[in-house]
Amino acid sequence: MEDTLLIWRFKRGSSDALRRIYEKYADDMLTLAVSLLNDLSAAEDVVHDVFVAFAQSAEKIGLRGPLRSYLATCVVNLARDRIRSRKRKPRQLDQPQTITSGTVGPPGLVMFDEQLQRLSRAMARIPYEQREVIMLHLRGQTSFREIAESQGLSINTVQSRYRYGLSKLRSLLDGEVER
Amino acid sequence: MRPLEDMETLIRKLYVKTSTQAHQRTLNDAIRAQKEHRETQSAPHEPTVWRTIMKSKVTRLVTAAAIVAGALLGFTGVLQESATTAYAIDQTIEANQDVRYVHLTCENIRYNKDDCTTEEIWAKLDENGEVVAIRIDKGPTADLVVATNALEHLICKTWTPLRNEFVIQYVYDDKLWQPTERRIGNDPRFAVELLQDLEAEGKVQIDIEQPSGKGKPIRLMATHTGDCIRDREPGWVYRRYVLLIDPATKLVRQSESYRLIRGKYVLRRRNRFLEYNGSIDPSIFELEPPEGAEVLDLTQDLGLPQAELSAAGTAVQVVGRYLQALISRDYKEAARLYNGKTPGQLRQWVEEQQQIKLSRVTYLRKLSAEHIQDSLVFTVLFEYEYERDADKAITDPPERFAESRRPPRERGSATVRTVPGHPDRWVITGGI
Numbered sequence: 001m002e003d004t005l006l007i008w009r010f011k012r013g014s015s016d017a018l019r020r021i022y023e024k025y026a027d028d029m030l031t032l033a034v035s036l037l038n039d040l041s042a043a044e045d046v047v048h049d050v051f052v053a054f055a056q057s058a059e060k061i062g063l064r065g066p067l068r069s070y071l072a073t074c075v076v077n078l079a080r081d082r083i084r085s086r087k088r089k090p091r092q093l094d095q096p097q098t099i100t101s102g103t104v105g106p107p108g109l110v111m112f113d114e115q116l117q118r119l120s121r122a123m124a125r126i127p128y129e130q131r132e133v134i135m136l137h138l139r140g141q142t143s144f145r146e147i148a149e150s151q152g153l154s155i156n157t158v159q160s161r162y163r164y165g166l167s168k169l170r171s172l173l174d175g176e177v178e179r
Numbered sequence: 180m181r182p183l184e185d186m187e188t189l190i191r192k193l194y195v196k197t198s199t200q201a202h203q204r205t206l207n208d209a210i211r212a213q214k215e216h217r218e219t220q221s222a223p224h225e226p227t228v229w230r231t232i233m234k235s236k237v238t239r240l241v242t243a244a245a246i247v248a249g250a251l252l253g254f255t256g257v258l259q260e261s262a263t264t265a266y267a268i269d270q271t272i273e274a275n276q277d278v279r280y281v282h283l284t285c286e287n288i289r290y291n292k293d294d295c296t297t298e299e300i301w302a303k304l305d306e307n308g309e310v311v312a313i314r315i316d317k318g319p320t321a322d323l324v325v326a327t328n329a330l331e332h333l334i335c336k337t338w339t340p341l342r343n344e345f346v347i348q349y350v351y352d353d354k355l356w357q358p359t360e361r362r363i364g365n366d367p368r369f370a371v372e373l374l375q376d377l378e379a380e381g382k383v384q385i386d387i388e389q390p391s392g393k394g395k396p397i398r399l400m401a402t403h404t405g406d407c408i409r410d411r412e413p414g415w416v417y418r419r420y421v422l423l424i425d426p427a428t429k430l431v432r433q434s435e436s437y438r439l440i441r442g443k444y445v446l447r448r449r450n451r452f453l454e455y456n457g458s459i460d461p462s463i464f465e466l467e468p469p470e471g472a473e474v475l476d477l478t479q480d481l482g483l484p485q486a487e488l489s490a491a492g493t494a495v496q497v498v499g500r501y502l503q504a505l506i507s508r509d510y511k512e513a514a515r516l517y518n519g520k521t522p523g524q525l526r527q528w529v530e531e532q533q534q535i536k537l538s539r540v541t542y543l544r545k546l547s548a549e550h551i552q553d554s555l556v557f558t559v560l561f562e563y564e565y566e567r568d569a570d571k572a573i574t575d576p577p578e579r580f581a582e583s584r585r586p587p588r589e590r591g592s593a594t595v596r597t598v599p600g601h602p603d604r605w606v607i608t609g610g611i
Contacts, residue, residue, distance in 0.1 A: 004373060004376070007376075008372055008373065008376075011372075012306070013213070013217050013306075015210045015213055015214070018209060018210060018213055019206060019210065022205065022206055022209060023206075026197050026202060026205070027194065027195065027196050027197055030195050030196075030197050031193055031194055031195040034195045035193060040195070043195075044197070044198075044201045044205075047197070047201075047205060048201070048204065048205040048208065051205050051206075051208075051209040052205070052208050052209050052212045054209070055209040055210065055212040055213035055216065056212050056213065056216040058213070058216070058217075065380075119189050119190065119193065120193065134190065135190075138187055138190045138191055139190070139191070139193070166186050166187070169186055169190075170186050173186075
């Protein structure tokens with residue numbers, strides 16, 4: 001119920017509700033964006049833009065599912081746009097950057113334990129479509145059906161991407177351990 | 180090779196914390212954007228009457244009939260009149276914008292007439308629907324409660340005439356008009372919008388009957404659908420709401436909550452909204468201890484300071500110390516660690532209701548942390564050994580065990596959060 005109340009107050013123009021929504025979901029959305037973009041600075045920009053756009057949408061917003069899924073879908077859509085525009089630039093999309101820069105990260109980035117660092121490196125090496133589905137499902141708590149609907153895909157395609165992505169991650173991680 | 184489930188767990192553990200700088204920048208920009216947007220949208224909001232009309236089966240039929248009639252009559256004034264007089268939920272939402280005071284009565288209806296209760300409530304709301312002050316009068320021999328907002332948190336004063344006891348305590352604003360059915364019942368502003376949102380999500384079906392007789396109330400009935408049952412949120416125990424709406428003001432006159440019991444909708448709660456924006460005497464939100472009353476101020480020295488432990492560590496320690504206090508029957512210390520409980524209530528619970536003697540704590544661990552409103556709330560699992568009738572057992576409170584028929588080793592849980600206005604002090608807020 002908590003989110004329903006927050007949304008209700010947000011729609012009434014409450015800045016306190018907006019602040020609470022932001023504080024509740026900011027870290028989760030940043031984690032999602034970093035995992036997709038593999039770049040902390042770009043991820044912070046995406047989260048910033050999502051929340052600013054969200055703040056301007058009070059009277060338009062009509063949630064059909066959880067608020068977390070809604071915000072996660074916004075992050076994923078914007079991250080995809082950023083990646084498309086990045087593709088036109090010379091920099092490599094999946095070239096590990098911020099998140100894999102060892103145990104000393106930039107300010108604000110909580111570096112994971114060793115296992116999680118390996119995971120984030122592996123995440124950057126799986127196809128973007130698979131990464132997107134995995135993160136939306138596991139971190140955005142979005143159902144496969146909802147992902148399929150929002151991306152115009154069949155649910156089987158979404159589930160396959162999820163399964164293949166996880167298998168690929170697993171083999172990448174196991175391969176790293178074996179080395 | 181690790182199983183896929185392990186991978187899922189690992190991914191769920193990924194965590195990146197927003198830097199303070201980025202956090203502040205985004206929050207400031209979002210709030211500024213919201214403010215600017217609000218200012219540019221400040222023109223009177225046109226209710227989306229047509230959309231709402233078309234959501235309702237009844238009004239859809241009415242509208243369709245009106246269109247047919249209009250076509251037959253060559254679109255004379257009949258069409259215009261029919262369309263403009265049809266009720267839409269948005270009209271109530273619009274009317275609710277100006278509600279700042281509500282005066283209502285709430286009847287809790289039970290099978291046993293002795294268990295039925297009636298409360299009279301006066302509430303003052305701000306422009307965001309936040310409770311600024313509330314008075315709940317439960318009858319001449321029951322509690323009288325007044326809560327007022329002070330320094331961004333609610334202070335609740337309760338007078339219990341039977342014990343001539345006057346208790347001052349903090350109340351967390353998310354608990355004041357909770358659970359949901361109370362919100363729907365008591366706060367008509369929340370009710371209509373929530374029902375509309377739930378209808379959009381397919382969780383309730385709304386039917387509107389608009390009687391032709393002048394002055395007769397509009398009847399809005401919302402019934403939970405199968406989707407709602409599958410995806411039921413905590414607090415959603417009622418299955419049908421009936422709102423009677425004033426045709427002139429479009430404000431809710433009466434709300435009824437029904438629960439589906441053995442295939443029948445049984446009335447459980449009826450609220451009558453006696454007055455909106457009436458001239459409420461401000462002193463109604465003041466409550467002083469009657470002469471001779473024992474005053475217990477539970478806001479003093481409440482909770483445990485965080486000191487050098489982490490927040491989670493302190494949360495676990497609060498529960499541990501609380502249980503130790505119950506073991507040593509130091510109810511004053513236990514009440515200091517549990518928001519809203521008096522030493523007398525805790526003694527009564529342990530010694531009279533449960534008739535147990537706690538002997539030792541056998542398990543204590545943090546289960547989870549989540550954000551409620553803007554504060555961090557920990558859930559701490561615990562287990563203790565107790566004696567009753569010379570028998571020893573290890574379990575959570577036995578009455579819960581008896582009710583739910585759970586296995587005796589099921590652990591209890593407590594929620595712990597910061598004391599309102601004291602972010603460095605932690606207190607139990609429920610669950611034990």
